[in-house]
Amino acid sequence: MNKIPECPIHPVSIKLIRSGHPWITADSFSNRFPRQSSFIVAADERRRPLALLLHDPFHKNVKARVWSTRAPFEREAQHFTASVQARLDLAFEKRDKQKEISERENYYLTFGEADQLPGLFILRLKDRVLIQFYTAFWNRYKSIIQTTIQEIYPEILDENIWFQLRGETKELQKLPKNESDPNRRDEFHLQEFGLQYLIRLGSSYDIGLYTDMSSIRHTLQDLIAQDSKVLNLYSYTGAFSLWAMKLGASEVVSVDLSPKYIEWLQQNIGLNPELKSEQHEAMTMSADEALGSLKGQNRKFDLIICDPPSSSSDGEKRTSAIKSYKELLKKMDAVLSSEGKMVIFLNTHQVNAQKFERTIQDYLKELNLKYKLGLKLSLSQDCPTLKGFPEGNYLKGIVLEKL
Numbered sequence: 001m002n003k004i005p006e007c008p009i010h011p012v013s014i015k016l017i018r019s020g021h022p023w024i025t026a027d028s029f030s031n032r033f034p035r036q037s038s039f040i041v042a043a044d045e046r047r048r049p050l051a052l053l054l055h056d057p058f059h060k061n062v063k064a065r066v067w068s069t070r071a072p073f074e075r076e077a078q079h080f081t082a083s084v085q086a087r088l089d090l091a092f093e094k095r096d097k098q099k100e101i102s103e104r105e106n107y108y109l110t111f112g113e114a115d116q117l118p119g120l121f122i123l124r125l126k127d128r129v130l131i132q133f134y135t136a137f138w139n140r141y142k143s144i145i146q147t148t149i150q151e152i153y154p155e156i157l158d159e160n161i162w163f164q165l166r167g168e169t170k171e172l173q174k175l176p177k178n179e180s181d182p183n184r185r186d187e188f189h190l191q192e193f194g195l196q197y198l199i200r201l202g203s204s205y206d207i208g209l210y211t212d213m214s215s216i217r218h219t220l221q222d223l224i225a226q227d228s229k230v231l232n233l234y235s236y237t238g239a240f241s242l243w244a245m246k247l248g249a250s251e252v253v254s255v256d257l258s259p260k261y262i263e264w265l266q267q268n269i270g271l272n273p274e275l276k277s278e279q280h281e282a283m284t285m286s287a288d289e290a291l292g293s294l295k296g297q298n299r300k301f302d303l304i305i306c307d308p309p310s311s312s313s314d315g316e317k318r319t320s321a322i323k324s325y326k327e328l329l330k331k332m333d334a335v336l337s338s339e340g341k342m343v344i345f346l347n348t349h350q351v352n353a354q355k356f357e358r359t360i361q362d363y364l365k366e367l368n369l370k371y372k373l374g375l376k377l378s379l380s381q382d383c384p385t386l387k388g389f390p391e392g393n394y395l396k397g398i399v400l401e402k403l
């Protein structure tokens with residue numbers, strides 16, 4: 001192996017690495033890392049080796065990710081393959097021990113940085129595995145990753161392993177594919193908490209079910225009482241709607257702007273004959289429009305679930321979810337029964353849980369709405385988070401109880 005270049009990094013990056021943050025973002029230092037080198041040794045202010053980095057010169061924003069802060073780094077790099085295998089084994093073992101995830105066929109086998117595998121997310125989807133690279137660094141380790149998975153899970157066949165490049169840059173926004181087998185089945189069903197869902201690996205960037213929300217879905221069962229009326233805003237393919245129906249809700253209304261996702265949701269209901277489809281109503285329109293229409297009909301719900309995209313556009317201007325919550329709270333309140341509850345989510349690392357909570361409290365005050373802040377929701381179980389790394393802790397939810 002060639003000698004790994006030692007490069008100075010930005011003073012802020014030095015501080016961040018010391019506090020456990022695993023990213024080096026684009027700046028005048030990282031933009032000068034030698035492009036051909038896949039590993040870089042970051043040097044501190046006194047030019048002492050600080051960390052071994054995985055380099056990704058093509059990434060728009062995250063130029064390198066910390067692999068190790070334990071010197072000697074030349075040796076760490078020489079043993080890289082063995083370390084990848086060991087970290088994968090450890091992550092898989094952790095999931096095998098988690099009883100909570102045994103009720104679902106979808107869970108994360110690795111969750112990137114929080115499993116010490118920066119930018120490497122592996123999803124188990126029934127008898128398949130979807131390997132997501134958030135950095136192109138991992139491209140050259142495809143076969144090591146695949147072999148390690150199949151050593152531990154020999155039931156996973158070659159044709160059921162999918163690779164997907166994801167990330168901020170357009171080049172990384174690719175569909176999962178495996179060139180070797182054009183006839184592979186990309187559509188299948190999997191089970192979560194006794195419900196079947198249609199998964200599509202090959203047709204869209206989104207596969208039809210958010211696994212990072214699974215543990216939260218499970219938690220929400222305590223809020224869905226028999227015969228409750230549930231409104232699911234920004235429903236996507238309906239995971240919360242099906243779950244509410246399964247738990248005995250007497251009426252479930254799902255709202256999504258996308259006809260494609262509403263159709264997918266209907267297909268998901270069809271996959272579960274025990275669900276009473278006549279108790280479900282789909283509204284293919286904006287949440288705003290649906291809330292207006294439901295208010296006009298004088299409808300009331302016991303539980304409203306609201307999970308908007310982090311920002312959305314009406315064709316003219318972009319609005320962030322956090323900003324749109326003021327208007328949303330007012331409109332949701334108008335269709336929430338007395339003593340009803342709302343579960344509101346925010347899906348961005350740019351606003352932390354405390355800021356989200358404070359902003360919501362301020363809005364409630366301004367709107368003169370009386371609510372108690374209840375349970376806080378966040379990533380958990382198979383989706384761990386890392387202290388000092390807010391980017392990995394993007395999902396937050398609050399239960400609001402009407403007083």
Ligand SMILES: C[S@@+](CC[C@H](N)C(=O)[O-])C[C@H]1O[C@@H](n2cnc3c(N)ncnc32)[C@H](O)[C@@H]1O
Pocket residue numbers: 209210213233234235236237238239240255256257258261285286287288307308309312347
């Ligand atoms: C983050 S996903 C919701 C995921 C879903 N709650 C789940 O758990 O599976 C956001 C969804 O909002 C929909 N959407 C975006 N803008 C919307 C709007 N203004 N009104 C209603 N739905 C919208 C998108 O089509 C997408 O399905």
